[in-house]
Amino acid sequence: MLSKKKPGAWAALGVAAAIVAAYAYAQQPDTGASAAPAAQAADTTMIERGARLAAVGDCMACHTAKGGEPYAGGLPIHTPFGTIYSTNITPDAETGIGKWSLEDFKRAMREGVSRDGHKLYPAFPYPRFTKTTDEDIAALYAYMMARTPVKQAAPENDLMFPLNFRPLMTAWNLLFLDEGELPPPDTPQSDEWLRGRYLVEGLGHCASCHTPMNMFGAEKSSAAYAGSVIDGWTAPALTELGQAPKPWTAEQLVSYLRTGLATEHGAAAGPMLPVTQNLADADPADVQAMATYLLSLQKPAANQPAAAAPANADTASITRGAALFAASCAGCHSASAPMSEIGQRPLLALGSSVNGSSARNAINMVLWGNSWQGSSSAHYMPPFSAVLTDDQVADVLAYVRQEYAKKPAWQDLPGMVANVRKEAQPQ
Numbered sequence: 001m002l003s004k005k006k007p008g009a010w011a012a013l014g015v016a017a018a019i020v021a022a023y024a025y026a027q028q029p030d031t032g033a034s035a036a037p038a039a040q041a042a043d044t045t046m047i048e049r050g051a052r053l054a055a056v057g058d059c060m061a062c063h064t065a066k067g068g069e070p071y072a073g074g075l076p077i078h079t080p081f082g083t084i085y086s087t088n089i090t091p092d093a094e095t096g097i098g099k100w101s102l103e104d105f106k107r108a109m110r111e112g113v114s115r116d117g118h119k120l121y122p123a124f125p126y127p128r129f130t131k132t133t134d135e136d137i138a139a140l141y142a143y144m145m146a147r148t149p150v151k152q153a154a155p156e157n158d159l160m161f162p163l164n165f166r167p168l169m170t171a172w173n174l175l176f177l178d179e180g181e182l183p184p185p186d187t188p189q190s191d192e193w194l195r196g197r198y199l200v201e202g203l204g205h206c207a208s209c210h211t212p213m214n215m216f217g218a219e220k221s222s223a224a225y226a227g228s229v230i231d232g233w234t235a236p237a238l239t240e241l242g243q244a245p246k247p248w249t250a251e252q253l254v255s256y257l258r259t260g261l262a263t264e265h266g267a268a269a270g271p272m273l274p275v276t277q278n279l280a281d282a283d284p285a286d287v288q289a290m291a292t293y294l295l296s297l298q299k300p301a302a303n304q305p306a307a308a309a310p311a312n313a314d315t316a317s318i319t320r321g322a323a324l325f326a327a328s329c330a331g332c333h334s335a336s337a338p339m340s341e342i343g344q345r346p347l348l349a350l351g352s353s354v355n356g357s358s359a360r361n362a363i364n365m366v367l368w369g370n371s372w373q374g375s376s377s378a379h380y381m382p383p384f385s386a387v388l389t390d391d392q393v394a395d396v397l398a399y400v401r402q403e404y405a406k407k408p409a410w411q412d413l414p415g416m417v418a419n420v421r422k423e424a425q426p427q
Contacts, residue, residue: 043142048198050143053136055282056290057129057203059144061274063089065163072096072150077123078231081217083160084123092149105141106134110179112169121157122176122217130179131202164405167334176218196293199286207295209235209271225297231424232358233270236352242298244351245405258284260379267352267379269370270361314398314409320400324392328384348404359410363420366393390417 065074073088091098104115104406112126200206211219212228221341227237228334241248252262260268270277279287329338333348348354353361369383394413401409
């Protein structure tokens with residue numbers, strides 16, 4: 001009889017009951033198969049609107065594997081907890097979302113729950129997408145259902161135990177999922193600012209990359225837009241755009257977001273490059289609104305005296321770097337180089353990578369370069385990973401940091417180069 005069991009047995013039974021109850025609570029109902037309404041699939045106006053919104057949400061970049069079919073999934077997303085593969089969101093009935101209703105799609109966007117009831121991981125940024133309106137979700141749904149179906153199942157995720165147990169996401173959602181619309185601003189704002197805020201804080205999910213994460217993989221709300229590291233690259237603080245050597249203007253930010261190039265700051269590379277390629281297809285007014293909102297987030301610069309000659313500079317390394325720069329870099333990056341004079345290549349003295357507090361992006365650019373982007377030669381930079389050793393890359397960057405940025409030297413450059421070479425993949 002239970003009454004004669006030891007206290008330990010009662011405790012075990014209680015834990016087991018709690019686990020069963022939690023699992024039952026975590027399970028959401030399978031809504032069953034549903035076909036996309038034919039009338040909605042034929043609504044070209046709705047589809048076009050959804051296409052522009054999908055560009056803001058960067059849907060293609062995350063749901064398209066390298067060399068794969070658009071939106072068919074399979075892209076590996078590397079996290080501190082393991083690798084998650086993006087899913088197929090084409091309207092294929094077996095491996096995609098062809099059986100999803102609009103309500104299924106809305107539940108995934110708002111609550112992070114798939115059609116069959118299983119919990120999604122926040123690598124799919126539903127904590128941000130939850131702010132999206134019904135009308136915009138309907139437009140996205142119409143666009144996705146109008147894509148060409150592709151039969152392709154996503155690989156199995158490779159996550160550490162116990163995070164591969166999806167019902168645990170119920171607890172994560174209780175802690176970190178804030179459903180509902182954005183609260184009204186503290187002070188009256190323009191319609192453009194409000195639109196920008198809606199897109200940046202919601203569908204655009206800018207904070208997902210530009211905000212550091214806590215130990216549970218959720219955004220640190222106390223450090224919103226303070227910068228983070230994504231795929232080995234630094235996602236810079238979006239609250240410090242006004243502190244650049246030449247402060248960002250709305251015109252420069254819009255140019256960067258829509259073309260991947262700001263002539264006074266640099267070219268997009270790494271994980272930011274596909275974001276700009278997608279935003280090129282967004283509504284220009286929406287990109288303008290996003291820039292307006294982002295520039296309103298700026299923090300005042302701290303008063304720091306400029307260091308004309310950093311005391312911690314390695315003069316021997318800088319001397320070697322000057323020679324390497326003259327041989328390998330000056331043809332494009334010197335002030336008199338044709339690429340600088342007529343190619344609109346951003347000046348190194350103003351470049352975000354050279355002036356950053358971390359050497360990560362500068363190292364990545366030297367190692368992996370920037371792939372050719374159509375007719376815009378200002379984006380292109382050849383990779384030097386097979387040409388320069390770690391020490392030589394460090395020497396070049398030590399020289400560039402002093403000669404052009406005129407800022408304190410980055411610490412342990414050779415070690416940093418070795419780490420970036422090991423962990424990063426060519427773009």
